Amino acid sequence: xxxxxxxxxxxxxxxNPDPESGEVNxxxxxxxxxxxxxxxxxVQKCPVAHQTFTGGKVLSRYExxxxxxxxxxxxxxxxxMQLALGTERPMIPQQIDPPGQTKYRKVLDPRFSKKRxxxxxxxVRRHANELIDSFIDAGSCEFDQAFAVPxxxxxxxxxxxxxxxxxxxxxxxxxxxxxxxxxxxxEPTMEESQACRVQTGKDIxxxxxxxxxERVRKPGSDMVSYLLETEIGGHKxxxxxxxxxxxxLILAGLDTVTATLGCNIAYLASNPAQRERLVADPxxxxxxxxxxxxxxxxxxxxxxxxxxxxxxxGVAFKAGEMVSLQIGAANLDDxxxxxxxxxxxxxxxxxxxxxxxxxxxxxxxxxxxxxLQVAMEVWHERVSSYSIAPxxxxxxxxxIREVTHLPLVWPAA
Amino acid sequence: xxxxxxxxxxxxxxxCYDLAPELFDEDEAGHCVLLHAKVPAGxxxxxxxxxxxxPEEAIQTTA
Numbered sequence: 001x002x003x004x005x006x007x008x009x010x011x012x013x014x015x016n017p018d019p020e021s022g023e024v025n026x027x028x029x030x031x032x033x034x035x036x037x038x039x040x041x042x043v044q045k046c047p048v049a050h051q052t053f054t055g056g057k058v059l060s061r062y063e064x065x066x067x068x069x070x071x072x073x074x075x076x077x078x079x080x081m082q083l084a085l086g087t088e089r090p091m092i093p094q095q096i097d098p099p100g101q102t103k104y105r106k107v108l109d110p111r112f113s114k115k116r117x118x119x120x121x122x123x124v125r126r127h128a129n130e131l132i133d134s135f136i137d138a139g140s141c142e143f144d145q146a147f148a149v150p151x152x153x154x155x156x157x158x159x160x161x162x163x164x165x166x167x168x169x170x171x172x173x174x175x176x177x178x179x180x181x182x183x184x185x186x187e188p189t190m191e192e193s194q195a196c197r198v199q200t201g202k203d204i205x206x207x208x209x210x211x212x213x214e215r216v217r218k219p220g221s222d223m224v225s226y227l228l229e230t231e232i233g234g235h236k237x238x239x240x241x242x243x244x245x246x247x248x249l250i251l252a253g254l255d256t257v258t259a260t261l262g263c264n265i266a267y268l269a270s271n272p273a274q275r276e277r278l279v280a281d282p283x284x285x286x287x288x289x290x291x292x293x294x295x296x297x298x299x300x301x302x303x304x305x306x307x308x309x310x311x312x313x314g315v316a317f318k319a320g321e322m323v324s325l326q327i328g329a330a331n332l333d334d335x336x337x338x339x340x341x342x343x344x345x346x347x348x349x350x351x352x353x354x355x356x357x358x359x360x361x362x363x364x365x366x367x368x369x370x371x372l373q374v375a376m377e378v379w380h381e382r383v384s385s386y387s388i389a390p391x392x393x394x395x396x397x398x399x400i401r402e403v404t405h406l407p408l409v410w411p412a413a
Numbered sequence: 414x415x416x417x418x419x420x421x422x423x424x425x426x427x428x429c430y431d432l433a434p435e436l437f438d439e440d441e442a443g444h445c446v447l448l449h450a451k452v453p454a455g456x457x458x459x460x461x462x463x464x465x466x467x468p469e470e471a472i473q474t475t476a
């Protein structure tokens with residue numbers, strides 16, 4: 001007797017994305033380490049995909065992502081699942097739609113304008129040099145902990161008027177929301193990760209309750225003091241408003257530039273010809289920072305919830321469905337970039353979406369650009385010839401792509 | 414060459430005043446302020462670069 005032949009339902013290795021089923025896995029460590037082939041598959045073969053594990057649809061082409069970002073009446077940011085990020089209320093202004101969102105942006109945008117951010121550049125430059133002083137003679141460093149974490153986080157804490165001594169505590173709160181798996185033992189279940197987020201959310205609210213109390217007693221020139229004085233339509237911001245803005249700022253401010261610096265340096269350490277081009281021509285730096293953001297897209301995607309039924313690429317979208325807009329994939333669409341797979345550090349036309357677009361354009365984009373330019377400039381002035389330590393492989397965290405393990409070496413002095 | 418900015422589209426990316434500060438400035442909120450509706454001679458390439466890099470397609474050049 002022979003066993004009846006099993007139908008081949010599960011080949012050993014399915015393509016990701018799978019053009020037949022339309023399924024895509026966007027949460028593996030493999031994807032975080034090298035997302036570009038997956039993005040290309042999405043753009044070329046699966047303009048509408050379905051997420052494995054989390055469910056929800058995925059849009060990837062530049063034109064589609066742009067359309068979604070610019071039309072919040074169809075693609076809302078008002079999730080009925082704030083709890084997913086451990087918050088009790090929407091984060092302001094990220095999780096509310098215009099016109100309400102516009103009022104908050106009017107008072108927040110001036111605090112994050114390019115002119116204001118450039119005032120912080122000398123401090124960032126001095127700090128970058130101090131950090132490099134501390135390890136340059138050794139000829140090696142663990143880039144994430146030695147440079148990518150402390151540099152932007154220090155600048156952000158001084159902007160917020162929070163004590164530098166609290167950085168480890170605040171980083172733990174931030175990771176408890178963004179990547180709870182790093183704080184939990186073993187491989188936590190979805191439920192365990194979620195419980196960690198909810199508890200961390202409570203801790204963040206409690207922390208900022210205390211900060212607000214302090215600033216009410218003793219106002220300064222920091223962000224929370226500014227928010228306490230801010231009026232919208234003749235009314236001061238409520239305590240809840242200030243908590244909801246602070247929650248967002250701490251998550252965004254302590255993570256994204258760290259991740260971007262790691263992705264940029266990991267790329268250049270692994271691509272010596274590109275690194276040499278940049279070192280030989282420092283005038284390329286502003287364009288190079290933009291191009292590396294296009295290629296790496298450390299914030300890989302943004303979520304939206306569908307408000308109106310529509311059909312796109314022959315697929316019906318229903319009100320209430322979650323859609324993930326793949327920033328990283330849109331950045332690799334030849335329709336927009338012509339030669340999207342070519343990393344051209346001198347790219348002249350570069351409408352990449354690393355900072356999103358439409359009304360929710362990243363509030364901190366001018367802070368991020370200043371920090372990235374200063375950090376990349378100082379780094380390449382001081383440590384021009386670096387590479388990944390022999391035998392080592394960088395490790396990227398899923399979600400926001402922080403390079404949590406990036407051992408570098410260079411010729412010691 | 415002439416420049417036109419649709420301020421309803423501008424969301425404050427700031428690429429225009431990053432790339433062509435001779436032609437654009439920022440207002441208090443970081444949104445675009447057009448300095449020269451008629452592009453001064455020699456700055457045409459910069460005007461094109463600014464228009465090409467606006468993620469919101471808010472800047473138009475006309476001959």
